[in-house]
Amino acid sequence: MIDATMTKRMEEATRLTRAGKLQEAMALLQGGMPETEAEGTPRQPSWGGNTFEGTCEAVDEDVTVSKPDPAPSSAFGRARQTNANTGRFTAGRFTSRVGTRDYKLYIPSGYHGQALPLVVMLHGCTQNPDDFATGTDMNRLAEEQHFCVLYPAQPTTANTSKCWNWFKAEDQQREGGEPAILAGMTRQVIDTHGLDTSQVYVAGLSAGAAMATTLAMTYPDLFAAVGVHSGLPHGVAKSLPDALGAMQGGAGPLGGGTAQKTTWASDVPAIIFHGDHDTTVHPSNADRVAAQYSASRQAGATVEKGKVANGHGYTCTTHHNAKGETHLEQWQVHGAGHAWSGGSTKGSYTDPKGPNATKEMLRFFFQHQQVNGLGARERPVK
Template structure:
């Protein structure tokens, strides 16, 4: 089933055209199992009979989607990805003189991951905050940095930014494996690697250890919730864009269900009680906006006396948004929930130089760094 599902869930391609609203799909797939031996050719299934996943993976995938009530023309989506996949490549903005965007790697018992680290031009040996950014499916550090423009904002505000890279050999579509049980445990799997990358940067640079944060988009947003939950002593706050609550899925069916309808149970989130900022488009058809609400609810479970305040706004010639701020009785910030009205599955306020962005929304990168600075 996973081999078939990886074909369903490959993210569709976001073609950037200023005059048209982008079509975005980003169904986060699980990693494939070990490659099976080549099967003998098999006839197409009889009408009404479920396709064999080993010999007819695309048909099986479409049948599974249909049975789950998910309306998606798999073949059309795959064809579109094949046709348009080469039309977009990230365009990096020129770096300020003295800034660096360097490549490194980290390994532990769970595996190895490359990452890129942005060092702002203002760095001259002094302590700075660190943000770990987790990309979405099919993305990589350069694409994610270009689309979110996080390096430019970090340059202004004096942040290190680390971008761990999920390789295709860990997940066919380069998604973080937020739905796997092993990747929802402290000291195990991908969370241990991501935390290890943060600690390696801390060891190598004078990071202010009270100002270390993690954020992500889509599958990366779901993994940011997991990492923040499992390592509250390391990460002071969490940013989530179009993501899902902690441990909202344990397998493929529950992952698809959570993405389509919201998690069935998301009341508790372990020890993770750091402040959190959440962005979600209310027209997101890939990850139901209910998930953004549940991420906030999980965190507020630890703070029964939270006080919400709501304000609305609009981006000139862009989307309207509703911002709900949650604070402790003494005014200490606990969380912010930004609902971008009319936005789909894309980084709000991002640049078309990267994939899965929508410039018409409020600037999620700037708002996240602003929020992190208030909770230090």
């Protein structure tokens, strides 16, 4: 996800490219979403081996959210207010050989050591865990339905706009980069709290959605299902120009090329949301994401059209595998832009007029309670 300043930089970069000023365009893009970390911050190396080895440090162990804070004025304050329930929203930090990331973890009041499900939520650019929790309303549903929610945080030292680096080759692989950090953090939280390893799910928005699908491709043994909201396919970008090209629908901004072709596929069940008026990540990316999860679609599809009361219309296409089980759902939200469908206006990048993506993703996730061992692979190019 990209804010207004980033959008203007991209528009200007496209103009410079058309004028033949490629170096100026690249310099502008580097300033908006840099190819390397902030000056003076070394890039974390990609390590092999067991990336689940790491430590979780409690930063704020007992943040109990029980009632609204009075008149909050900041995004953090609004997050505290909308998470008005009796669970705990704790802060922590995960460190492994690959790198370190902070996180927030919601633990419902009904948790007493039992093996609860875990939903991993990856925020978009410019967002943080508190803001994302508020906008998606995920913590309230976690309290009602009894599951934990992990919100990893991307720092500005890793990306100046706090985007997950889905477009970098080193952050698209198993056992290395951000996927290894996120998978290691997830495993550590599961082990620490004794959560259900068969009910681990991941979802994200925009850059977070792109990283969520990367996790489904690289760690299909860990995640039982994935939710991709306004995201992009795995492996279609290896650089900033690739990223911009993919976001625009495939037309590369530099040299008139196209987004990179990818042969990745996964058997992890997926639910996809995308607004058909999205001008940040072109809606065609929803079909391209769906294509990466097409391996088990063998029993046809059903199409349902509907409309939210006083809100957006939608088309939901449901695909089934050979056993007749729902394996892929694709929601096209008519008239919606780059925003979490059905989200709360108290968070950023939300559209309350759409079908509730949070509720639909949870419904989809919990009907896939045991989908381990279904590997991702690269299939032959036809």
